[in-house]
Amino acid sequence: MQEKKNIEVCFSPVLFSNFRNPGAIAVIVDILRATSAIVTAFENGVDKIIPVGSLEEARASKEKGYMVAAERDGLVQDFADFGNSPFNFTRERVAGQQIVYSTTNGTQAIHVARDCAQVLIGAYLNFTSLKDWIVNQQRDVIFLCAGWKNKFNLEDTLFAGAMAENLITSGAFETICDSTKASMDLYGQASADLMKYLDKVAQRERLRRNKLDDVIEYCHTFDVTRVIPVLRNNHLEALDISPGEV
Amino acid sequence: MQEKKNIEVCFSPVLFSNFRNPGAIAVIVDILRATSAIVTAFENGVDKIIPVGSLEEARASKEKGYMVAAERDGLVQDFADFGNSPFNFTRERVAGQQIVYSTTNGTQAIHVARDCAQVLIGAYLNFTSLKDWIVNQQRDVIFLCAGWKNKFNLEDTLFAGAMAENLITSGAFETICDSTKASMDLYGQASADLMKYLDKVAQRERLRRNKLDDVIEYCHTFDVTRVIPVLRNNHLEALDISPGEV
Numbered sequence: 001m002q003e004k005k006n007i008e009v010c011f012s013p014v015l016f017s018n019f020r021n022p023g024a025i026a027v028i029v030d031i032l033r034a035t036s037a038i039v040t041a042f043e044n045g046v047d048k049i050i051p052v053g054s055l056e057e058a059r060a061s062k063e064k065g066y067m068v069a070a071e072r073d074g075l076v077q078d079f080a081d082f083g084n085s086p087f088n089f090t091r092e093r094v095a096g097q098q099i100v101y102s103t104t105n106g107t108q109a110i111h112v113a114r115d116c117a118q119v120l121i122g123a124y125l126n127f128t129s130l131k132d133w134i135v136n137q138q139r140d141v142i143f144l145c146a147g148w149k150n151k152f153n154l155e156d157t158l159f160a161g162a163m164a165e166n167l168i169t170s171g172a173f174e175t176i177c178d179s180t181k182a183s184m185d186l187y188g189q190a191s192a193d194l195m196k197y198l199d200k201v202a203q204r205e206r207l208r209r210n211k212l213d214d215v216i217e218y219c220h221t222f223d224v225t226r227v228i229p230v231l232r233n234n235h236l237e238a239l240d241i242s243p244g245e246v
Numbered sequence: 247m248q249e250k251k252n253i254e255v256c257f258s259p260v261l262f263s264n265f266r267n268p269g270a271i272a273v274i275v276d277i278l279r280a281t282s283a284i285v286t287a288f289e290n291g292v293d294k295i296i297p298v299g300s301l302e303e304a305r306a307s308k309e310k311g312y313m314v315a316a317e318r319d320g321l322v323q324d325f326a327d328f329g330n331s332p333f334n335f336t337r338e339r340v341a342g343q344q345i346v347y348s349t350t351n352g353t354q355a356i357h358v359a360r361d362c363a364q365v366l367i368g369a370y371l372n373f374t375s376l377k378d379w380i381v382n383q384q385r386d387v388i389f390l391c392a393g394w395k396n397k398f399n400l401e402d403t404l405f406a407g408a409m410a411e412n413l414i415t416s417g418a419f420e421t422i423c424d425s426t427k428a429s430m431d432l433y434g435q436a437s438a439d440l441m442k443y444l445d446k447v448a449q450r451e452r453l454r455r456n457k458l459d460d461v462i463e464y465c466h467t468f469d470v471t472r473v474i475p476v477l478r479n480n481h482l483e484a485l486d487i488s489p490g491e492v
Contacts, residue, residue, distance in 0.1 A: 019397075150261065151261065151425065152257055154428055176451070178394070178397070178447060181400065181446050182403065182428070189435065200427050
């Protein structure tokens with residue numbers, strides 16, 4: 001019998017240096033809204049997304065002629081083509097395009113995880129496809145929650161808990177990590193009525209204040225797509241998940 | 247009506263710099279075992295405890311004639327008088343003494359919080375006394391979980407959740423912090439049978455491997471004492487909680 005692989009959950013990009021496991025898959029999680037938006041963009045045919053950290057880099061990319069998504073504290077930047085709402089990334093606007101992307105929390109998370117064996121973008125939108133992929137890799141997995149300004153957040157934790165639950169149910173994974181157990185227990189509490197539980201999430205209130213909370217339900221919809229964005233060199237592209245490769 | 251004060255929970259000393267609130271009370275939480283041991287030492291009449299970060303400082307203090315508590319990964323250091331078990335700090339050994347103390351996680355947590363308005367030592371052992379004190383201070387409060395090697399741990403989180411629950415019930419506190427809400431939900435799940443829930447905690451297994459898990463039940467016993475250790479300059483001493491001061 002195959003040895004079980006390990007699941008860990010990291011609650012903030014600042015904590016990631018404590019999770020030393022270069023052979024692991026890192027799954028970046030920023031449910032409200034960066035990773036949900038990125039998955040949507042790939043479902044709608046974007047060619048590449050280039051994550052950058054600073055707004056200065058994003059602005060410079062715009063001047064070089066790139067399409068740019070740039071958001072801080074939920075708000076689209078004046079020089080940018082897109083903010084952080086998945087609804088911005090329609091097929092008409094993104095198909096075949098290369099987009100430079102900078103967000104409050106999400107792109108920092110991608111950056112700190114870049115040395116892992118695989119860096120994948122996770123969302124409810126590609127849940128089952130991502131879960132199936134991970135099960136087939138026979139590697140440890142670390143869910144890296146983007147959080148909020150380096151702090152813990154609930155919505156990313158719930159996703160990690162849901163995924164951990166499913167991976168353990170597959171029989172190929174186990175965990176000795178307190179963060180993972182906490183995530184699973186929180187998801188267990190929330191899952192009976194996820195939308196009701198999300199009422200308590202601080203980010204929902206932040207989005208509501210800016211009239212940006214129209215995305216909550218969409219960002220918590222399972223399996224809208226099979227696409228899995230993966231980091232290659234310095235950009236994200238769609239993983240080839242044809243049966244041959246799995 | 248008095249404005250409600252805010253509760254936050256910080257899951258790791260590494261994250262504490264993101265909680266900027268110098269007017270707040272910081273409560274250091276390292277249930278297994280540093281803060282439980284420190285509270286026990288004060289209940290048993292220790293005069294002062296001097297937290298130091300490194301083992302080198304601890305060893306140098308021993309050479310200067312101090313009594314020294316020094317532990318890493320659960321194990322007492324060879325030059326030290328004490329490890330990290332609350333059962334070490336008996337009245338016979340500690341009454342009237344000054345003890346230099348260095349642990350894997352706890353003393354680092356005290357260090358990063360040192361600029362807060364008050365730095366208090368929290369444990370189940372002084373739960374109600376600490377809760378009463380905090381309610382009377384009319385300040386925000388941050389529970390700083392020592393965690394395990396800069397990572398999240400469950401046992402400190404459960405304590406923070408129990409305390410947050412009680413503070414909100416007092417009517418004087420509220421929270422908008424996802425960490426606090428998660429802590430409360432986890433404690434809500436665990437509290438029906440705390441000892442059973444603790445079976446899943448990684449630190450329990452670490453202690454068990456070293457035959458040090460005899461302290462689990464004691465460290466989760468409410469209200470053994472009213473004493474509250476407080477940081478003054480560079481040492482911990484017992485807070486004067488006489489009714490006049492409250």
